[in-house]
Amino acid sequence: MTSHSTAGSDASEPPRRLSPRTQLLFFIGCELLVYMDRGVLAGLLPHIKESVHKGDSTPLSSAAAGWLGSVFMFGYTIASPIFARLSRRGPCWTARSIAIGLVVWTAACASTYFFVGTSYDLLLLCRLLTGVGEAAFCALAPVVIDDASPSGRKSSYLGLFFMAIYVGIALGNIVTAGIPSWEAGKVILLVEACLMVPMIVLCLRWQWRFSTSPQRVINEAPAYAGVSGTIMGLMSDVKQVLMSKSFVLICLGFAAFNFVVGGLAVHGPTILRESLHASQAVATLGLGLATVFTGVLGTYFGGWLSDKVAGKNPDVSSRARAGSKICAIMSAIGALSIALTAMASSTGMFLCMMSFSLMALFSTTAPCNVGLMSTVPEDVRSQGLAISIGVSHLIGDFPSPVIIGAIADASKSWSVAIMFAAVWMLLAVACWSLACRHIYRYGAVAPTAPHVTYYVSQASTDDIDKETSFDPVMDVVE
Template identity: 30%
Template sequence: MTNEISLSYRRYALSLLLAVNLLNYIDRQVLFAVFPLIKIDLAISDTALGFLGSAFMLSYLMIAPLFGWLGDHWSRVKLASSGLVVWSLATALAGFAPGYRTLLAARATVGVGEASFGTVSPGLLSDFFPKEQRGRVLSWFYLAIPVGSALGYLLGGVLGHRFGWHAAFLMVGLPGLLLAVPIWLLRTPPRGGESAPAAAPEEEVKPSAHYGTLAKNRSFVWNTIAMATMTFAIGGLAQWIPSFLNRVHGLDVEKGNTMFGAATVVAGILGTLVGGWLGDRWQKKSSKGYLLVSGWGFLIGTPFAAWAILAHDLTACMTAIFVAEFFLFLNTGPLNTVLVNVTPPAIRAMAFAVNIFFIHALGDAISPSILGWLSDHWGLRDALLVTPAMMALAGIFCFVCGRYIERDMRLAEKA
């Protein structure tokens, strides 16, 4: 039980998993920081450039179900550690890529490694803490998204501008190898944490008997749809905003990524922490609390995202980006906490794997290429206007999900 693990060790586990997740997003986002440099060096279209991001997500979502199954049957810490080694080496090896095809293969391999960590880490971390603290704990864990993304932009921009895009990949990839052993040796709580049955040994749990319930779990389905539309929007913006600042506002790679990274890290930290705090607070008053925070965050952020794209003044653009990102990051902890709360402990790794598959298959696995194709035909500014509409849809889907959340949370607790 989690009460047999000391508070200090739980905090250590949170810190370690957060550190790995930071590297996860640094290695993921560094590519987009050097998009302008790769485009010039390899002389490729925006469609081909966008497919570099899509290749990562395609391999990520295709392999995630396998790691989800393994996560419910095998050691989660060994899966997380192995994935860290794979994606760190693949990121570093991208620094030696002589052309487009080898760079594409390296980025696809990064997706395989990150899928291993991404499917098992949220459920693993949740099991260290009581249910009523999960919103805040997962918000701390998902601080890695804005902070890691910002560091990816900053490091990619500075290193790429000064030493070239090959050096940027090499220098951000290698540090991940240092955390592989601590993750491998991490103690693990029982699946389900404090909600785990005291008398039922883990080997008696048969997750396969429950997999079919995910399709019938309406909260899981609508939450996943909301996250997919959000991922389409955020994935497209994350990958193309550095190029947008370069082309539309005339900023070089270092300056553009520094400004975008600074806005992302501040807005992301504030939004993620406020979202976790608000989510836990509202959840005490209503079973829809997490979804209300996320839904309103999406809807309020939508006009600011449109303003950021349409603004001709750089100051107005960056101000709008900051506000939009703040409201977008409100959802980070709450929506992932909803996934934990509406799925039985025995199949949480698989539930996250299924969620990962669909949010990326319908989201940022396709949005970079779609926006790249639209950019080739319409121009980048007009192409990016697709993203605010998707954000508004995500907010609506959150409110639809709220209709079923109370029932599905009760069923998950009984399973």
């Protein structure tokens, strides 16, 4: 009788929250694997062009191979708003949504090894599904990190998380360096899938222990029941997000940033080879090292600087102002540096100027995401991130390689194409400057939606208070 009573008492206690550091490390691990996969695909692309064929055994063109790196965007754009809505069904549904997405991603990577063979269509489908899998993780993880991290260090935590993008891509390039064929390269995709399985298990095991803001949980009212209700709720979320003028401006600035960075990333090695007569090894290795180095330092620096500018205990408007201000200043520096890069007369000068440009541009990553999350109601932050990433791909790094390449062809000069990228970056400067001005005048966020309800007990609130006082350097996994 006593034992039964004790068990019931233990079961009624809310689960202890994971420490901020534990949550950050978990999501960094997932982010590394997701972006390592991007780097692996890029590294294996020459082997894919040699071995993979369309239905009529036609060798792949460069355009067809390029679609393998872009098609994930369609899966992401379609799935991310759905996962963002699904995550609001209850406190544990954020973790469950992430786990569902990672299961799809894992299945897509494993299927590439077991079923694709040399079929281009099947490989394209698997790459589409990786975008569906990424959708939940990329839209929801930053929101959880933002909720978990201590006040005054939130941007730094996000900076550490986004650093994993560049480290992951670099790891993907490194592990494919000595791969002799597509058949051998597919093994890496299987290893990625196997490494993600423990992360999925941990995500489900910890589903009640992640930090989830109570405002993100919706009241399951009859108006939002069923398929039609879900669609109505989704449309309501999107409307709330797009009603924020500051969010729209920051989102457009983010798209302009992605346009420039995405286009230069694709054409950078070609510019070095054709304009400055660098070797293939120097072009790829030099730009690769520059991207990793500036990505890691720039991303963390931007997060750290955002926290410093916002102050020790910032409110939402202070964080949004700091983020948009830093984005405007650093993107202006980046635009000027890109313009100077167009005048480079040697490989060394080009790499130095491009590194400085990327350092300035990458420092906007964390402040921009802080601005995006701070300018929408708290319960639709994940929906805001989903929309912003979809828009930044659709009008950013998806069309930019084609447009910049076409300008180079028409002008017969890569310097003109680079100068065009510098001018385009001024659109980001303008959007982020206008966003900062709007936030100064009117504040950051509209009132939270009326259908929100709270599912937080006093014990849970006590846990939150304890968590925010933790030192992230001293936190350990429970």
